[in-house]
């Protein structure tokens with residue numbers, strides 16, 4: 001059961017969940033599952049940046065960089081929870097958050113976010129390299145300030161432009177290992193960038209009432225269900241092409257290609273089915289499939305790099 005399930009009002013069958021500990025409350029502000037996938041994508045950037053099997057110093061550098069990126073990404077997520085405490089309180093999906101419930105004060109959340117950001121940035125600056133620190137810090141600002149504070153309340157294209165910060169992890173991983181940003185890393189950036197709109201809009205479709213209440217100009221609220229479904233479909237087409245790029249540009253082999261084709265057909269298939277015949281249940285499945293798509297796509301890059 002997820003925490004948001006506990007917000008079902010006065011359910012006769014659902015016993016109240018025990019109040020989470022202070023540690024759990026702070027930890028959940030870092031959006032752990034999202035950040036896990038973010039760090040995994042950074043890890044794949046690291047793996048592809050190093051030809052063959054990594055040496056022990058490379059492995060150690062990679063693990064340290066993962067820790068630094070993890071901390072700064074968690075800081076960005078916590079800052080988002082702080083800024084959006086009022087909005088989160090209005091939405092069923094997010095109303096359980098400790099900041100929304102007032103269990104963690106604004107000062108505490110700010111201090112927590114700042115501490116994670118300073119710690120993570122210091123690790124990256126002193127133990128990895130300054131370029132990775134600056135890129136990761138720019139990503140923090142991109143998500144915490146540009147997306148959360150400026151774009152999200154301003155335009156339905158918020159997640160498209162803001163998605164650039166979510167797409168940065170492979171670039172950060174690559175920079176950590178090589179001290180440089182390469183075109184190959186930018187291909188991985190492009191894949192996550194194009195994946196983000198169908199990922200988010202599928203969720204926004206079946207959570208549309210939440211977003212209406214929030215007052216945020218999310219696409220299904222401003223442009224309706226049908227237009228959003230069309231956008232999802234179009235993005236999955238372009239994403240399909242982008243997912244072929246690692247093979248075309250010889251960053252991967254046949255294993256990746258086979259997995260990428262199957263996953264892309266799956267994602268486009270969901271988007272097509274959603275376009276033809278909408279239901280909340282299908283939108284939910286499409287959102288869930290987006291997570292499988294990105295996770296397996298990047299796992300295939302890893303396997304391909306080592307096995308073939």
Ligand code: HEM
Pocket residue numbers: 033034035037038041093159160162163166167192196199200203291294
């Ligand atoms: C601006 C970009 C993005 C937006 C607006 C967005 C939005 C969301 C939202 C609203 C959820 C919550 C779903 C729920 O509570 O049921 C979610 C879940 C998730 N997102 Fe994203 N997302 C973005 C980018 C990313 C990126 C870049 C990644 C990873 C690389 C990612 C990975 C995930 C994962 C793993 C979940 C599931 C979390 C869970 O099950 O608790 N998202 N996303």
Ligand SMILES: CC(C)=CCC/C(C)=C/CC/C(C)=C/COP(=O)(O)OP(=O)(O)O
Pocket residue numbers: 031034038069072073074076077080084094136137139140143165166168169
């Ligand atoms: C330094 C670094 C790598 C930073 C990564 C930034 C980051 C955490 C990107 C993930 C994007 C994300 C959690 C979107 C959730 O959307 P939302 O915030 O609109 O969702 P909500 O409604 O659940 O708050």
